């Protein structure tokens with residue numbers, strides 16, 4: 060077993076039934092594999108306790124409602140949210156950002172207002188802002204990156220003005236693994252009267268996150284990257300902001316009273332959760348939070364940092380290989396091999412039972428900035444160990460032999 064943490068060995072591959080012996084799964088930044096505990100929680104939700112929530116008068120539905128709301132409190136504690144009413148269940152980070160852009164942005168942005176993004180954002184933290192900018196007449200600015208691939212907060216400070224209403228940044232880059240100094244970003248945004256939204260998709264699975272301590276205003280993440288189910292994610296927002304935001308989508312469960320003369324809306328979180336929710340997905344997300352906390356986010360972070368160091372060292376010994384991003388990236392490394400398309404790297408590695416991601420990673424502006432169409436990306440989770448890095452390096456050596 061690989062033992063990176065001095066205090067605790069961390070290699071939980073045995074908890075993951077979909078990872079067969081000898082398969083190096085290095086695509087956790089796209090989606091994490093699921094531990095048996097999460098699979099069991101989902102199976103139990105459908106095979107033992109299933110019913111709808113918030114509506115039924117029968118006991119099963121009341122119990123499911125209690126379990127559903129307990130999951131909300133569990134998630135709130137996990138991210139340091141002051142109140143579980145600030146936790147809104149959405150389909151994923153993409154939906155969370157669209158919700159803020161359309162609801163908060165639609166109500167607050169005007170012609171001449173500005174939105175600050177960065178060069179390394181995922182398309183789901185770019186396109187929703189473009190849509191609302193088009194609708195409201197706001198414009199978008201882009202914070203540049205430092206030489207080593209971090210969001211350049213000094214440069215952002217020079218661009219920020221009193222016309223900026225919101226700053227929306229990745230807490231951890233899905234391509235480079237760069238970790239944002241989120242507290243400083245919050246202070247900078249607030250110094251000009253703007254809000255800060257953090258896209259925590261890649262941060263929540265690999266860093267301790269406390270939204271109150273970070274000082275941000277909105278935080279989003281997806282359950283499936285946190286070892287939980289797909290189709291469920293979280294938008295956290297400060298209570299007073301959510302209370303002032305209009306509904307984004309209408310339907311059942313989000314109302315106070317409906318009549319053809321006019322409708323009034325429920326307070327958050329219900330106001331932003333129209334329709335029947337992903338009941339069992341929420342239970343699965345809670346099981347994922349329990350699983351992650353049973354290992355400890357600090358331990359996961361230390362483990363992934365050690366894997367990144369190890370992988371960077373090993374990859375740097377390969378001629379013609381270029382590694383992107385900062386030395387201390389969190390659990391994610393992008394790289395390119397001179398003269399070989401990343402898709403070919405991915406295909407040849409797959410023959411050696413090494414699964415990486417190759418492509419633009421939904422970050423085309425970042426690809427343009429790096430001067431490439433695509434990169435190869437290896438990303439780590441709690442099931443990875445040194446053997447996976449060895450398999451990756453052996454696989455890349457084979458690629459270099461094939462391409463001469």
Ligand code: PMP
Pocket residue numbers: 088089150151152153154181183184229231232233258260261281421
């Ligand atoms: N932001 C980042 C940084 C991501 O890595 C991803 C997923 N690749 C997303 C947003 C979108 O997440 P989802 O597709 O789960 O909504």
